[in-house]
Amino acid sequence: MLTYIIRRLIGAVILLFVVSAVVFSIFFLVPRLGGATSDDLASRYVGKSAGAEQIHQTAVKLGFTDPIYVQYGRFAKGIVVGQDYNYGPAVEHCPAPCLGYSFITQNPVLPDLLDRLPVTLSLAAGASIIWLVAGVSTGVISALRRGSWLDRSSMTVALAGVSLPIFFTGLLSLSIFSYGLGWTAPGGANPMDATNPLDWAYTMILPWITLAFLFAASYARLTRAGMLETMNEDYIRTARAKGLRERDVVIRHGLRAALTPILTIFGLDLGLLLGGAILTETTFSLPGLGQYAVQAITNNDLPKVLGVTLLGAVFIIMANLVVDLLYAVVDPRVRTQ
Amino acid sequence: MSTNTTPQLGDPAVRPGIEGFLQVKDLRVHFPTDDGVVKSVDGLSFNLERGETLGIVGESGSGKSVTSLSIMGLHPPGTAKISGQVVLNGDSLVGASPEHIRKLRGKKMAMIFQDPLSAMHPYYTVGQQIIEAYRIHNRVSKQIARKHAIDMLDRVGIPQPSSRVDDYPHQFSGGMRQRAMIAMALSCDPELLIADEPTTALDVTVQAQILDLIRDLQQEFNSAVIIITHDLGVVAELADDILVMYAGRGVEYATAHEIFTAPQHPYTWGLLGSMPRLDRERTERLRPIQGTPPSLINVPSGCPFHPRCTYAELNGGASETDRPEFVEISPRHFLACHLSERDRQRVWDNDIKPTL
Secondary structure, eight states, rough: OHHHHHHHHHHHHHHHHHHHHHHEEEEEEHHHTTOOOHEEEEHSSSTTTTOHHHHHHHHHHHTTTTOHHOOOOOOOOEHOOOEEEEESSSOOESSSSSOOOOTEEEEOOHHHHHHHHHHHHHHHHHHHHHHHHHHHHHHHHHHHHTTTTHHHHHHHHHHHHHOOOOOHHHHHHHIIIIIISOOSSSSOOOGGGGSSHHHHHHHHHHHHHHHHHHHHHHHHHHHHHHHHHHHTHHHHHHHHHHHOHHHHHHIIIIIHHHHHHHHHHHHHHHHHHHTOOHHHHHTTTOHHHHHHHHHHHTTOOHHHHHHHHHHHHHHHHHHHHHHHHHHHHHHHHTTOO | OOOSSSOOOOOOOOOOOOOEEEEEEEEEEEEEEETTEEEEEEEEEEETTTOOOEEEEEEEEEEOOOOHHHHOOOTTTTOOOOEEEEEEETTEEEOOOHHHHHHOOOOEEEEEEHHHHHHSOOSOOOHHHHHHHHHHHHHHOOOHHHHHHHHHHHHHHSHHHHHHTTSSSOOOOOOHHHHHHHHHHTTTTSSSSEETTTTTTSSHHHHHHHHHHHHHHHHHHOOOOEEEEEEEHHHHHHHHHEEEEETEEEEEEEEEEHHHSSHHHHHHHHHHHHHHSSSSOSOOOOOOSSOOOOOOSSSSSSSSTTOOOGGGEEHHHEEHHHHOOOOEEEETTTOOOOSSSSHHHHIIIIIIIIGG
16 A cells, blocks of 8 residues: 555656646747747846847846756756746745746745635635535435436536536626625635634635535536436345335445545545636635636746646646545455455 | 236135235236336235245246335335235235335345345445344444354354454355345344345355255244245255246246146246256257247236247137136145146146156
């Protein structure tokens, strides 16, 4: 088991470097292949009135004049051992893991990311609890009452949930619950400013529900399909033949088996979300990683884009690992192999 | 369908003078579907005493398993229309509340299923599943239940039960799994045990062991056993009496000895003829029953077996219009056939017996 984890962790590190190399190439190599010179790249990061000389100086300062592998080597070295940068008056040391400095604000990227992570974490944690509880219970009830009006109406709502984009449901709920009824905080509130959990929930409840609605819908459909399958299994008949109460048959025997695939998808979804829920954060103006990514992309701030992409990749890779390990906990048949 | 001319069953197949521990009278299990009503069981009667074994034999779709699930009350609510009577130790089961039947399940009546791998939950250890079964009906601590589970595993012949109790079903071999299923079924000492094709999914070498086990445990627990199978070899091994089912009805009921030595129904002859035997010359080919089991939505009129019956024309067309009654033709031998006794005896002596 331990060797398996170590092997997976080594694999994860290699994968992260591949991801970083690919992302680096997309932003630094592809423009060159398209014919852009280092000065062309640098012209984005100087004022509009800057002369050719100033642009060239910026290109040298940002390292664009070096060969691409040197640039990547510098970036990779920064992550492993740290890096000294000289963008302004003085040389600044960026300790490992260094994701570089913003080309525009000249702030180091990592502290920015760590600043914004709690917001995204708040969003993902709250929303995932809501969608798990709502989605799974709706799915179970739908499966048990298959064909009833309850099943049909909840599956219709679920279809709507999967289909409606967040910027629609989010803005609609903002206008009704926040601006209309005044029940929840308006958009743009920072949950990290909250002084107590109640305040925090007050700020986050609408983003949670909006995001959870989207996921709950697909979880409800998944759970329903899984339950329909497992409740037809022979071992369910055995459980009934033992005289078990129907509630225990459903939960201990049916849902227990149906939850396994849901757990897998939950882990991956959560990993994906931790890298930033772009639409939700943008809709509610939450200063999380998603919003950070959007701003970085709009500004062509390549180190920020690289940083947020890498952090997202870390979460997804870790989530994959955790899911694979959890599988062994959940399904004894996996354990012995 | 000439439902009007279908004669009502007269006396059900009650063995004279005995009030059964399990009585099934005129049981009908119908499933309404979009294509019509599936009459899986259509007027079945039998009796069973404690300490005795009844074998129910028939092809797939003859209603064997549906019968057992009806006794256990395991048809999902709303799917099956069940009428008739099922009385277990004086307790009427048809029409009883689901909660009442649930409390009887596992405690008074238990069931063993065909495929022990799919019948056990893959995520729980064998021990957990037996403990669960025991604790549903017995208010005991987990430690006591665990001791009981180990004890049960030991009794069904699992080696090193105190360590195997923590194994998962997939770590057991097929025969061991079926032993564990039996341990689970017997954990609450049920008075009625229904074994639905208990050996079909097993290795031939293991089948005999499992059958031996069922017989030994039956003697030990003095329970009534119904063994459902399409394999006449299994019932020959175990059953005191045999009920042959066809299209949801009983067509012949007799002691096992009589079914094998003096069967009276053409369908029983067919079953015997299609059974491979090692103790006879290999010159003859097996003789399968021609045709396929009938649709249970459009059951053939009269005797449902008549389209496949070689001797149907011997009774002047009666088999196409009248449903033969299930009557006692000799003590403890019931039959539903239009053939006259003389014809049956002649066909059996001349055509059938020499080939078996």
